[in-house]
Amino acid sequence: MTNPVPEFFNPETVGQIWRVPYQTRAAEAIAYRRQHNIAAAQSDKARVCLLAIDVQNTFCLPEFELFVSGRSGIGAVEDTRRLCEFIYRNIEVITEIVPTMDTHSSAQIFHSVFWVNEAGDHPLPMTVISYEEVTSGKWRVNPAIAKGLADGLVGKGVTAEAMEAFAAHYAKQLSDRGKYPLTIWPYHSMLGGIGHALVPAFEEACFFHSMVRSSPTRFETKGNNPLTENYSVLSPEVLTSESGQPIAQKNNRLIQHLLEFDAIIIGGQAKSHCVAWTVSDLLSEIQRRDPALAKRVYLLEDCTSPVVVPDVIDFTDSANNIYHDFEQSGMNLVLAVESVERWREFPLKPM
16 A cells, blocks of 8 residues: 655656745645654654665756766656655655765866866866876876865875875775776766755655654765765775875764664665665675675665766666676665565564
8 A cells, every 4th residue: 555646746847946845845744644644753663764865956957967867868857756756655664765965076086176187187077087097197186276185184194295196096996996997077966056956856755754754854965075986875985095094984874874774775876876886885784794684675776777978888787787786685676666565575673
């Protein structure tokens, strides 16, 4: 038995920017809760978390910087529509929603201004910088920003003088550990900007859920460390400097929080990048504790799309292969639009 989608939800506006009328939605949530006799989340016998990865304007709306189109050309818009409908239909059993938010500033290692060549030019967006190109001097850390970055990172083992060595170490770490190579991304998810915000339709669904279930939305930011990429919300790509000093750390607080739920449902963007890396890190933690716990993870395949740039790159097949590996590990691949009975049959013993 599922709950009805509220009348205010308009699937035609999922791909648009608009203001969420909070006060109106709060009143409607109270009426909805009473009409359908929905209990507060604290009374849930089986606790269910919806982990929604980077459902932000910058990734999910076509006119923004890194829209995840998938092969359909409208992937993230349709994914978000299905995700919102999933929340409304299953609002009675979703205990908590945890949206992650990619959060950046201009001077970060994956942005153009961080790097210069001999002519003083910055790399163009989508440039891939290899370890060899750093050590050869083709690309070097922009000296104009190196000192400022180092001054803001006191105690983290990276000085302005050591920045070049760190940059080479960083590129080598990505290569040695089988990570995506260092890519210069367009400026995106800029803190304080409209691209950083959640898609309004999804934000509205989260707010409505928090009112109906008396369960505050738990927002998790990631990606604001200037010295490392952070595809996964659970761990940055690189954790230490070349001398072994910590420059970042895993999100152990969130890892522990997620593993306290009886079921974790995951969707968002992009399937080939931030979703894949987050699930991979979660799986590593599960396998370290008890591989059987993988059965409690449900991946919403129709609420996520891979990065596809026509005639340039297509991560669809690699993303599907990664998801196949997740399924082989014991995780469940499900559809938001299918009967919810399958994913509701989760174990009740706490992790």
